[in-house]
Amino acid sequence: MSEPSNWVTVARRAELPAGQVKGVKVGKQEIALYNLAGELYATDNVCSHAYAQLSDGFVERGQIVCPLHAGCFDIKTGKAVEPPAEDDIKTFPIRLNGDEIQVAVD
Ligand code: FES
Numbered sequence: 001m002s003e004p005s006n007w008v009t010v011a012r013r014a015e016l017p018a019g020q021v022k023g024v025k026v027g028k029q030e031i032a033l034y035n036l037a038g039e040l041y042a043t044d045n046v047c048s049h050a051y052a053q054l055s056d057g058f059v060e061r062g063q064i065v066c067p068l069h070a071g072c073f074d075i076k077t078g079k080a081v082e083p084p085a086e087d088d089i090k091t092f093p094i095r096l097n098g099d100e101i102q103v104a105v106d
Pocket residue numbers: 047048049050051052066067068069070071072083084085
């Protein structure tokens with residue numbers, strides 16, 4: 001896979017402490033940013049089950065727990081791992097550029 005070229009700055013490093021999730025928007029795309037012990041990840045911020053923002057949920061054992069019905073997704077892969085969530089969520093490339101957190105969206 002080639003390196004994406006459409007990086008967008010969405011937050012500063014200090015806004016996303018370890019163990020936390022933060023919701024941002026790039027155009028109409030809602031994205032959840034995660035810091036798992038210093039490693040950054042990004043997924044769709046909208047639950048695949050009904051409408052809830054995953055950034056209102058909480059991070060537990062590498063998973064994001066949906067605030068509405070407690071469905072869970074693997075943060076690294078976007079895989080739905082706990083019902084009622086069944087459909088996986090999209091993940092996005094994420095990187096640090098100096099102090100800035102950047103994601104690449106289609
Ligand atoms: S809206 Fe997320 S589990 Fe139902």
